[in-house]
Amino acid sequence: MDISLILKMAADAEPHRVGLTCDGRHWTYAALWAAATGAAVEITASGCSHVALLDTGSEAAPIALIGAALATMPYCPLNYRLADADLAALLTRIEPAFIIGDVDRVKKLAPNSGHTVFSRYDFVTLAEKAAVPDREAGEGESIAVQLFTSGTTAAPKAAILRHSNLVSYIFGTVEFGAAEPAEAALVSVPPYHIAGIAALLSSIYALRRIILLPAFDPQTWIDLCAREKATNAFVVPTMLSRIVEMLDAASNKPDLTHLRAIAYGGGRMPIELITRALELFPDTNFTNAYGLTETSSTVALLGPDEHRAAYGSEDPEIRARLASVGKPLPSIELEIRDEDGKVLPPGEAGEIYVRGDQVSGEYRDRSALIHGGWFPTRDAGFLDEDGYLFLSGRADDVIVRGGENISPGEIEDVLLTHPSIADAAAVGVPSTEWGEAVAVVISLKGEHPGDAEIKTLIRDRLRSSRVPERILVVETLPYNEMGKLLRLEVRRLLQTAG
Amino acid sequence: MKPGIKLKSAVCDTEVLVIKAGGAGVVSCGGAPLVEARTGGKGAVDPAFADGTKMGKRYTDAAGTLELLCIKPGTGSLALDGVALHLKDAKPLPSSD
Structure with missing residues (x-):
C-alpha cells in the first residue's frame, strides 16, 4: 500500500471539502486527487527516474508527491536556497528527473541534461488535463520520498523514506477524518523539509484543510492566519521567535484566538521563547x-x-x-x-x-x-x-541555526586561511532567535584582525548564516591527549568569558 | 494474510487494509470471507452481519491480535470466525505536524 491511499481516502470520504488553500485558490480533495492521477500519467510518460520539486510550497507539492507515488517514482523536493554549485551537484545525482519549478535555474545549472522541466503552472495545468480520477490508489512498496540532508562535512546524504515508513507514521499518529470541517492548518515549513511533507500527509488524512504559506515572513504569517482563521499551525522555533516579536511590537494586536494549536519542532526551543509564547497565546x-x-x-x-x-x-x-x-x-x-x-x-x-x-x-x-x-x-x-x-x-557537533545544519568544520577551515589566525573552533551557543548561533574561539599568530574583518571573511567565503555572533580569543584551544579538539571545553570557555 | 495487504468484501463495497494480521481464523465481511479480488457478481450480505463498515475506522478482535483499517465503507460488517469485530478506540495524539 502506498501513500496515495491517504489522498484517495480523503477524496472518497469528502470529495467536495476544501483540502488546500494556496494563493487564494481553493482545492477540494477530489480536485487534488484528480490532479495527482493526471500528474502520474505525465510522470510515467516522461521516462524519468525521479520527480523533483524546485519551488516554494504550493498545490504542486501535494500533487507531485502523490503523483510520484502513483507513478512508483521517488519524490525528491530540492532546497531552492542552495548555492548554484551545490544544487547542480544534486541535479546530477537525480538525473533524469521530472522537475517542477524553476525552469530557468535548471536550464542554467544543467544544460544538455536529460531532465524534463515544467513551471509550476504548466505542470498543474497538464496534470489537471490528464486526470484519470477513477483509478485506484497505488500498491507500490518502494521509495516514496528521497530527501537530501543538509550535509555537514561531506556531500549531502540521500535519505529515503519508503511508503511503508510514511504510511505507518500517518496511521500510527493520525485518526482518519479527525478534524472538524472548520479546522485549517497553516503550513509554512518549506516543501523540501520532512516537516513539510509530514504536514501535507497528516492534514490530508485528518481531513484538515491546509493553508499554504509559500515563503515565511512573520507579518504575512500573522495576516494569513487571521484572514483564513487558521486553527492549527506548525512552526520552527525561529519562526515562532519572529512571530512573537512582531506581536509584542504590534500596537493593534490581531485577533488570533481561533488558533487552537501550535506545534513546533526542528530545532532547540529556548525556554524564554516558549514561556513568552504561552503567555501570548493563553488558550x-x-x-x-x-x-x-x-x-x-x-x-x-x-x-x-x-x-x-x-x-x-x-x-x-x-x-x-x-x-x-x-x-x-x-x-x-x-x-x-x-x-x-x-x-x-x-x-x-x-x-x-x-x-x-x-x-x-x-x-x-x-x-x-x-x-x-x-x-x-x-x-x-x-x-x-x-x-x-x-x-x-x-x-x-553540528550547529543547528534556525533549522539549518552548519558544520563547524567549514567555518574553521575558512578562519584558518587568515594569516593571523593560528587555530580555530566553531561551536553552537544558545540563541533566543535562532535556537543556536555560531560562536568561534580562536588563537592568534599575529595581530588581532578585529571582529569586523573576521565576520566579513566568513560572510564572503560562506554565507551570512555562518557569520559568528561571538568571537573569543584564547592563548591555546583545548585538546585531549589524542589531539582531538574538546568542543565541550570550548563551549565552557565561551560560558566563562560571558 | 499479512500487514499492508488490501482485502475486499465479497458481498459489499467494503475494502480493508490489514494493519495486524492476527493468527488463524476466517475473516469475513457481510458473512462471506474477505477476498483479494472479487470474481463475478457480489453475493448477498448476511442480515446477521449487516451493521456496515465506516471509512477510516479500525476494527479489531477481543484479543487485539487482528486489526483492519476500513479504506472503503460498505453495508456488511466484519467478523473473525463468526464473531463480530469491534471498533478500536481512537487514542488521539495532539497534531504534531
Whole structure:
C-alpha cells in the first residue's frame, strides 16, 4: 500500500471539502486527487527516474508527491536556497528527473541534461488535463520520498523514506477524518523539509484543510492566519521567535484566538521563547515534536497539557520539562545508549536510538540501521525518571541555526586561511532567535584582525548564516591527549568569558 | 494474510487494509470471507452481519491480535470466525505536524 491511499481516502470520504488553500485558490480533495492521477500519467510518460520539486510550497507539492507515488517514482523536493554549485551537484545525482519549478535555474545549472522541466503552472495545468480520477490508489512498496540532508562535512546524504515508513507514521499518529470541517492548518515549513511533507500527509488524512504559506515572513504569517482563521499551525522555533516579536511590537494586536494549536519542532526551543509564547497565546495548545528526516518526522512529543503543567508548576523538575521534547510515541521504541552501545538508565546522557515501522534509517547507498533494526540518530540526550526526553545537542557537533545544519568544520577551515589566525573552533551557543548561533574561539599568530574583518571573511567565503555572533580569543584551544579538539571545553570557555 | 495487504468484501463495497494480521481464523465481511479480488457478481450480505463498515475506522478482535483499517465503507460488517469485530478506540495524539 502506498501513500496515495491517504489522498484517495480523503477524496472518497469528502470529495467536495476544501483540502488546500494556496494563493487564494481553493482545492477540494477530489480536485487534488484528480490532479495527482493526471500528474502520474505525465510522470510515467516522461521516462524519468525521479520527480523533483524546485519551488516554494504550493498545490504542486501535494500533487507531485502523490503523483510520484502513483507513478512508483521517488519524490525528491530540492532546497531552492542552495548555492548554484551545490544544487547542480544534486541535479546530477537525480538525473533524469521530472522537475517542477524553476525552469530557468535548471536550464542554467544543467544544460544538455536529460531532465524534463515544467513551471509550476504548466505542470498543474497538464496534470489537471490528464486526470484519470477513477483509478485506484497505488500498491507500490518502494521509495516514496528521497530527501537530501543538509550535509555537514561531506556531500549531502540521500535519505529515503519508503511508503511503508510514511504510511505507518500517518496511521500510527493520525485518526482518519479527525478534524472538524472548520479546522485549517497553516503550513509554512518549506516543501523540501520532512516537516513539510509530514504536514501535507497528516492534514490530508485528518481531513484538515491546509493553508499554504509559500515563503515565511512573520507579518504575512500573522495576516494569513487571521484572514483564513487558521486553527492549527506548525512552526520552527525561529519562526515562532519572529512571530512573537512582531506581536509584542504590534500596537493593534490581531485577533488570533481561533488558533487552537501550535506545534513546533526542528530545532532547540529556548525556554524564554516558549514561556513568552504561552503567555501570548493563553488558550492555545502547544505541542513540541521531535523527529528526524530518517524517522518520517515525529518520534517524541510534549503535548499541550504537559506544556501548561510545566509552565504552571513550582516544582523545578516539572517546570524543566518545558525544555524537554516529551515522551516517545506509543508506536516507537526509544533508548539512550553509551558509546559502546550499552543502554543507559534515566538521567544519564548518551546517543538516542529509535526503532519502529516509521523509522527508515536508510540512505540511497546504505542503511544506517544496526542490529535489531535500531537507528542511531546521532542526537545526544537523556530520559528523566518519568520518561521525558531531553536533547543535549548533536552527537557530532553540528550547529543547528534556525533549522539549518552548519558544520563547524567549514567555518574553521575558512578562519584558518587568515594569516593571523593560528587555530580555530566553531561551536553552537544558545540563541533566543535562532535556537543556536555560531560562536568561534580562536588563537592568534599575529595581530588581532578585529571582529569586523573576521565576520566579513566568513560572510564572503560562506554565507551570512555562518557569520559568528561571538568571537573569543584564547592563548591555546583545548585538546585531549589524542589531539582531538574538546568542543565541550570550548563551549565552557565561551560560558566563562560571558 | 499479512500487514499492508488490501482485502475486499465479497458481498459489499467494503475494502480493508490489514494493519495486524492476527493468527488463524476466517475473516469475513457481510458473512462471506474477505477476498483479494472479487470474481463475478457480489453475493448477498448476511442480515446477521449487516451493521456496515465506516471509512477510516479500525476494527479489531477481543484479543487485539487482528486489526483492519476500513479504506472503503460498505453495508456488511466484519467478523473473525463468526464473531463480530469491534471498533478500536481512537487514542488521539495532539497534531504534531
